[in-house]
Every structure is written in structure tokens, then in C-alpha cells.
Amino acid sequence: MPVYKAEAIVLHQRALGESDRIVTLFTRENGKLRAVAKGVRRPTSRLGGRIEPFTHARLMLARGRTLDVIAQAEIVRAFGGVRKDLFRAAYAAYIVELVDRGLAERDRHEDVFLLAGDALEKLDRGRAEDAEIVTLWFGLRLAGLLGYQPETSACVECGRRLPRARGVAEHWAFSPPNGGALCPSCRPHDAQAMSVSCGVLGACEYLTTAPDGQWGRLRITPAQRAELGRLVQVHLEHRLEVRLRAPQVIKRLAGAPPA
Ligand SMILES: [Zn+2]
Missing domain, CATH: 2.40.50.140 (Nucleic acid-binding proteins)
Structure with missing residues (x-):
């Protein structure tokens, strides 16, 4: 042989x-x-x-x-730190599930290979509380490499820029079918759009585009992080046409009721 x-x-x-x-x-x-x-x-x-x-x-x-x-x-x-910790292992399982669902067999993607190795390394060596952000960063970068990076810097329908000021109370949304943000005027056109705060759309944009190594500077509240997690999950599930298992396992581990 x-x-x-x-x-x-x-x-x-x-x-x-x-x-x-x-x-x-x-x-x-x-x-x-x-x-x-x-x-x-x-x-x-x-x-x-x-x-x-x-x-x-x-x-x-x-x-x-x-x-x-x-x-x-x-x-x-070996990424031994990932395997020893239940939460890190659950996030690593999320990363490998995305690779598994996102790529067809024998579809060479060296960029995704390097990204996945980098994400597992960050999970292994980083702080436990950063495991979720590392995984969401990976999901967004993976989406970009596979050609479906979400558009969160402006409304996908009318092109209006996302307001930059902190604490803006406008009711923006994220549209899974359009793969991007909808401003308050355009969101009624899409019944599937999910409400997302401007801060979370901005955080999504930051994780998608920040140079490597700087994404760790992102400061968001636990509630915003959970909202960002839902946005990334919904976007990837829509694009990959699957229901992801790993986020459900993570929710159970955290003691929250599954969505
Ligand atoms: Zn609009």
C-alpha cells in the first residue's frame, strides 16, 4: 500500500x-x-x-x-489543557463541529487549518473566561474564509452605517437570510430578523475584522456576550443548514435551559 x-x-x-x-x-x-x-x-x-x-x-x-x-x-x-477542563473541551468541540460541518471531504483549506490550530492554541493557553470569545472569534473568521462573513458594519438593505456611539438605543436587528444587520427602518421587512443591540453588532464587526492578537481587547458584558453567541450561532446554522450540537451542550454545562 x-x-x-x-x-x-x-x-x-x-x-x-x-x-x-x-x-x-x-x-x-x-x-x-x-x-x-x-x-x-x-x-x-x-x-x-x-x-x-x-x-x-x-x-x-x-x-x-x-x-x-x-x-x-x-x-x-496535544492541547492537554483543553482536554482537562470540561468547559474548554466543550468549546473545542464547538470549533471542531464547525470545521466538520463547514467543509466537505477532501476540500483542502489550509487557511482554515491554520485558523483552527490557532483557536485551539488560544483555548488551551488562554484564560478560561475567554474560551467563549475565542470560539466566537473562530466562528466569525471561519465564516469569512468560507465566503459568508456577516455584514454588521451597516444595514444590508439600505446601507446605513451602524451608529458608533456607546449606548445607542436604536432597535437594530440581525437577519439570518441576509447574513447581516438591519436598521430600525428596514427590520420590519424581515420576519426572521432577531433583535440585536448596536453594541453587539459592533462587537461582531470588531471580532470579524480586528487584527490578530487584538481581539482580546474586546470588552463586553456577559449579557452582550450571550447575545453575540446567539447571533454567531444563528448565522452559522443558517449558512451551514444545520442545527449545531456543541452550543446546546455548552448551555447545559452552564446550567441554562437550552434555546
Ligand atoms: Zn436599513
Whole structure:
């Protein structure tokens, strides 16, 4: 069997037969693909610990007739801090779910690969209270790379700029079908539009466009963060045409009733 090398982030895995697993990988070179890891559920397997979900690994794969087989793995970044903490792990699961749902198999996206590695690194090393913002930042940047960046700097219908002053009491909204903001005059045209404060639309714009490393300066209240989380989730679910599981798990962990 011909072999090839790949650098990958492990998205998820499931049991196969008595001792094997099918592992979904997001590779830098070939995009998302599924591969078989043989014998990894045996306690003596050395490979098993190197292909846990969220791991960034260098792999040697053998081409198979249907699925390729993982022959060797070497950990590049284990992201152990993510796995040890229930909340960080839940946000990491959100990140890998977005990659999994957002990309087709064998659809090469090196930019998304680098972004996902960067987001997992920030989750792993950053403060626990930043985990949600890191994940929303990832979701917005992913949307941009896949061609559906939300338009939140101006009304998508009439082009009116979002007011910049703090605490503006205008009733703006976000329209999932239009993928952007609606001003108070245009929002009645869209029954699906959800109310969003100007501050949250501004925060969305900031996370989408701020240079790397500066997004951490964003200061928003917990209520605004929750509102931003809903906006990002609704936008991505509409574009990907899926109901995301990870945000529901996070809500349950936080003790809030699921939406
Ligand atoms: Zn308008």
C-alpha cells in the first residue's frame, strides 16, 4: 500500500469493530478525511493516545481501498489543557463541529487549518473566561474564509452605517437570510430578523475584522456576550443548514435551559 504524510487536527472518532476506530481528520494537505486506526482501543496501543480528539499530529497514512489507514502518529500539539477542563473541551468541540460541518471531504483549506490550530492554541493557553470569545472569534473568521462573513458594519438593505456611539438605543436587528444587520427602518421587512443591540453588532464587526492578537481587547458584558453567541450561532446554522450540537451542550454545562 502506498503511504503518505499528513499534518492533521483530529476532529472526532468512533469505535469500529472490536479494537479499531474510525478517525475524522482535518488535514492541512487534503482537507477533511476519515481514516482507520487499527488496534487503538487495546490498552497496549501507543497510537491511541496520539490521535485523541483536538490533537494536532503528524501522521503517516497508508492508502486503503475505501478508507486510508493511520500507520504512525507523532503529536505536534496535544492541547492537554483543553482536554482537562470540561468547559474548554466543550468549546473545542464547538470549533471542531464547525470545521466538520463547514467543509466537505477532501476540500483542502489550509487557511482554515491554520485558523483552527490557532483557536485551539488560544483555548488551551488562554484564560478560561475567554474560551467563549475565542470560539466566537473562530466562528466569525471561519465564516469569512468560507465566503459568508456577516455584514454588521451597516444595514444590508439600505446601507446605513451602524451608529458608533456607546449606548445607542436604536432597535437594530440581525437577519439570518441576509447574513447581516438591519436598521430600525428596514427590520420590519424581515420576519426572521432577531433583535440585536448596536453594541453587539459592533462587537461582531470588531471580532470579524480586528487584527490578530487584538481581539482580546474586546470588552463586553456577559449579557452582550450571550447575545453575540446567539447571533454567531444563528448565522452559522443558517449558512451551514444545520442545527449545531456543541452550543446546546455548552448551555447545559452552564446550567441554562437550552434555546
Ligand atoms: Zn436599513
